[in-house]
Amino acid sequence: MGKLGVVTLLLSFLIVTMAALGGSQPEDWHKSVVRVEKEEEKVTELHFYFHDTVSGKQPSAVRVAQAMESEKSPTLFGVVMMADDPLTEGPEPTSKVVGRAQGLYGSAGQEEFGLIMAMNYGFTDSIYNGSSLCILGRNSALHPIREMPIVGGTGLFQRARGIAVGQTYWFDETTGDAIVEYNVTAFHY
Incomplete structure (x- = not known):
């Protein structure tokens, strides 16, 4: 076997060894998977x-x-609130609790009052007990009707997407307390 044969044999051995050891290639950081949904x-x-009670x-x-400078801003720009608000079946504070809205909202508008919402609506009633929807987006709270995107979910709402439409049911200008009616449409598997 000549020099060329030995070099070829060594290169072949090296390539086979690297492949067997799973040589590090730039493409190793990702993997494409074709998913076939069995559920509709x-x-x-x-x-x-x-029910958002701040007083x-x-x-x-x-x-x-x-x-x-938040206190000087007419929109309270820069104020961040942490919430653990009850979600109820009806508008009365004594109505049956069906879940909790937990998360953050903050005043994000300098010109117009608008909240950025990062909330988890965790449900505690009926078949939805333990399931949740995640809301992330702008809430133009002074508009009569506003839409916020659903960006995820857990439990029965896995891989949820959709829309949460809020409408102020009651608002106390003195305290800032509010009750908001929600109609939610969630697409999920």
Whole structure:
């Protein structure tokens, strides 16, 4: 066997060894998977009320941060609230609780009052107990009707997407407390 044969044999051995050891290639960081859905996509429509209480001895939403100039801003720009608000079957505060809205909302508008919402609507009633929907988007709270995107979910709402339509049912201008009616359409598997 000549020099060329030995070099070819060594290169072949090296290539086979690297392949067997799973040589690191730039493409190793990803993998494409073709998914075949066995279940059909479902559509669920929900109707409930969101009770946001910022006043009193036991508020359900509290201020956790603010910019230094927030108090001077007519839109409270820079104020961030942490919420654990009840979601109820009807508008009355004594109505049956069907879940909790937990997360953050903050005043994100300098010119117009608008909230950025990052909320998890966790349900505690009926077949939805333990399931949740994730809302992430702008809430133009002073508009009569506003839409916020559903960007995910858990439990029965796995891989959810959809829309949460809010409409103020009641608002106290003195305290800032509010009750918001929600009609939600969620697409999920």
